Amino acid sequence: xxxxxxxxxxxxxxxxxxxxxxxxxxxxxxxxxxxxxxxxxxxxxxxxxxxxxxxxxxxxxxxxxxxxxxxxxxxxxxxxxxxxxxxxxxxxxxxxxxxxxxxxxxxxxxxxxxxxxxxxxxxxxxxxxxxxxxxxxxxxxxxxxxxxxxxxxxxxxxxxxxxxxxxxxxxxxxxxxxxxxxxxxxxxxxxxxxxxxxxxxxxxxxxxxxxxxxxxxxxxxxxxxxxxxxxxxxxxxxxxxxxxxxxxxxxxxxxxxxxxxxxxxxxxxxxxxxxxxxxxxxxxxxxxxxxxxxxxxxxxxxxxxxxxxxxxxxxxxxxxxxxxxxxxxxxxxxxxxx
Numbered sequence: 001x002x003x004x005x006x007x008x009x010x011x012x013x014x015x016x017x018x019x020x021x022x023x024x025x026x027x028x029x030x031x032x033x034x035x036x037x038x039x040x041x042x043x044x045x046x047x048x049x050x051x052x053x054x055x056x057x058x059x060x061x062x063x064x065x066x067x068x069x070x071x072x073x074x075x076x077x078x079x080x081x082x083x084x085x086x087x088x089x090x091x092x093x094x095x096x097x098x099x100x101x102x103x104x105x106x107x108x109x110x111x112x113x114x115x116x117x118x119x120x121x122x123x124x125x126x127x128x129x130x131x132x133x134x135x136x137x138x139x140x141x142x143x144x145x146x147x148x149x150x151x152x153x154x155x156x157x158x159x160x161x162x163x164x165x166x167x168x169x170x171x172x173x174x175x176x177x178x179x180x181x182x183x184x185x186x187x188x189x190x191x192x193x194x195x196x197x198x199x200x201x202x203x204x205x206x207x208x209x210x211x212x213x214x215x216x217x218x219x220x221x222x223x224x225x226x227x228x229x230x231x232x233x234x235x236x237x238x239x240x241x242x243x244x245x246x247x248x249x250x251x252x253x254x255x256x257x258x259x260x261x262x263x264x265x266x267x268x269x270x271x272x273x274x275x276x277x278x279x280x281x282x283x284x285x286x287x288x289x290x291x292x293x294x295x296x297x298x299x300x301x302x303x304x305x306x307x308x309x310x311x312x313x314x315x316x317x318x319x320x321x322x323x324x325x326x327x328x329x330x331x332x333x334x335x336x337x338x
Contacts (some may be wrong), residue, residue, distance in 0.1 A: 003031040011085035012038030022051045024088040030287035033071045064134035081126045093155045102197035124149045136182040139174045140191045168195045202239045261287040261306035277317035284310035
């Protein structure tokens with residue numbers, strides 16, 4: 001009997017969450033289409049054989065689109081959901097996916113919320129299986145035809161953060177090779193800026209973020225443009241201590257779009273660093289009032305920056321204000337000794 005949905009998973013050996021990932025989606029009663037690029041003598045290969053309706057073993061080519069497109073061709077269900085082997089979906093979200101599949105779906109593309117540590121992003125994960133559907137780009141691949149998806153932030157995929165450095169170095173290797181062919185490619189400059197930032201190579205991150213903004217010609221409020229401005233500001237604040245430059249960038253952005261908690265928090269951080277705690281508290285309160293950014297496919301939203309972080313910083317600023325007042329009172333009350 002034909003299944004309603006195919007689960008596409010690319011994996012290799014040394015994937016500790018593989019079984020947990022596969023188990024997490026079993027209540028969808030899916031067709032498991034698994035691409036395996038690792039050592040067939042390892043335990044992960046046996047796990048794949050246990051679950052797979054179709055197991056495709058092939059050599060890794062540093063090309064995620066190539067791998068995902070192989071699995072699409074082998075999928076026989078009307079719907080395809082792709083998930084990585086270090087991700088899981090909670091039961092509540094699985095039920096919501098089942099509800100979607102049992103409804104009269106009019107949209108061909110569906111975006112879910114990917115939670116990665118303290119951050120989240122909207123990402124297209126489920127789509128209708130048609131002949132012309134495919135992924136493009138070797139890394140940070142995307143679906144074409146490029147059609148705006150229906151967003152479902154209530155459906156959440158959990159990414160279990162493992163060795164960020166290892167995955168970032170792999171991604172940087174692929175992106176650097178892509179940039180040799182097209183140095184001004186917007187997508188690759190955007191993603192490599194993030195990858196370099198994640199491994200602490202902040203000046204390289206700054207270089208590619210600025211290159212992205214230089215070559216981005218649109219005047220619209222583009223989510224990736226927002227994030228690159230935030231990243232540049234963050235580097236100027238935390239690694240270059242160039243507060244004036246960061247303030248110029250952030251205030252210019254807030255004039256265009258003021259409901260972004262991360263920007264308000266970063267301005268609050270600047271005033272905290274220079275000891276202006278009263279002003280800092282105002283900006284942290286603004287961040288709380290903003291709440292989570294509601295743009296459908298925000299690439300990166302810090303879950304703490306509109307809740308836990310600003311509340312904590314307001315308390316710390318209050319303590320610092322009181323310490324400074326006590327110190328001032330002590331100094332003026334001490335007798336002057338000639």
